[in-house]
Amino acid sequence: MQWIEVFNANQGLLYGFALALGLIVGSFLNVLILRLPRIMEASWRCECAELAGSPTAETQPVLSLTRPPSHCPSCGHRIRALENVAILSYLFMRGRCSTCRTRISPRYPLIEGLTAVLTLMVVLRWQTLVAMPLTWGLIALALIDFDTQLLPDSISIPLLWVGLLCSLF
Numbered sequence: 143m144q145w146i147e148v149f150n151a152n153q154g155l156l157y158g159f160a161l162a163l164g165l166i167v168g169s170f171l172n173v174l175i176l177r178l179p180r181i182m183e184a185s186w187r188c189e190c191a192e193l194a195g196s197p198t199a200e201t202q203p204v205l206s207l208t209r210p211p212s213h214c215p216s217c218g219h220r221i222r223a224l225e226n227v228a229i230l231s232y233l234f235m236r237g238r239c240s241t242c243r244t245r246i247s248p249r250y251p252l253i254e255g256l257t258a259v260l261t262l263m264v265v266l267r268w269q270t271l272v273a274m275p276l277t278w279g280l281i282a283l284a285l286i287d288f289d290t291q292l293l294p295d296s297i298s299i300p301l302l303w304v305g306l307l308c309s310l311f
């Protein structure tokens with residue numbers, strides 16, 4: 143494939159691509175780490191209400207990974223694309239919401255940076271694509287575990303299968 147030849151000819155381009163990919167994925171991991179436990183909890187509440195025959199059983203969880211769009215939890219300001227550029231937006235806005243100036247946790251750029259550095263390390267050390275989703279999944283699992291002491295099956299089971307399949311080779 144042509145892009146592999148380009149990366150082979152220019153290692154710097156490959157490392158830059160790995161860092162950029164890591165930042166984008168890190169940004170998504172922030173959403174996953176924050177929302178997945180809440181989505182699971184909302185789903186459990188629905189199941190419990192359904193079992194109890196409560197009228198709230200009709201209520202579907204409204205939170206998903208894409209809805210509602212990212213917003214400031216303090217003033218509800220919807221985060222625009224330019225305010226959502228990994229690390230750079232945080233630095234540019236000096237770690238505060240552009241509308242209400244409420245402080246944004248430094249954890250978000252730190253997770254983006256960590257994901258970028260680990261993605262680069264995967265490229266440098268293993269040079270295999272399959273180690274990337276494994277690394278990203280482990281970052282998400284570690285932080286969700288830290289926050290909630292949960293390890294969501296929706297992440298751990300796919301990783302288990304990837305690991306088992308990889309062990310064949």
Ligand SMILES: [Zn+2]
Pocket residue numbers: 214215216217218219239240241242243244
């Ligand atoms: Zn705000």
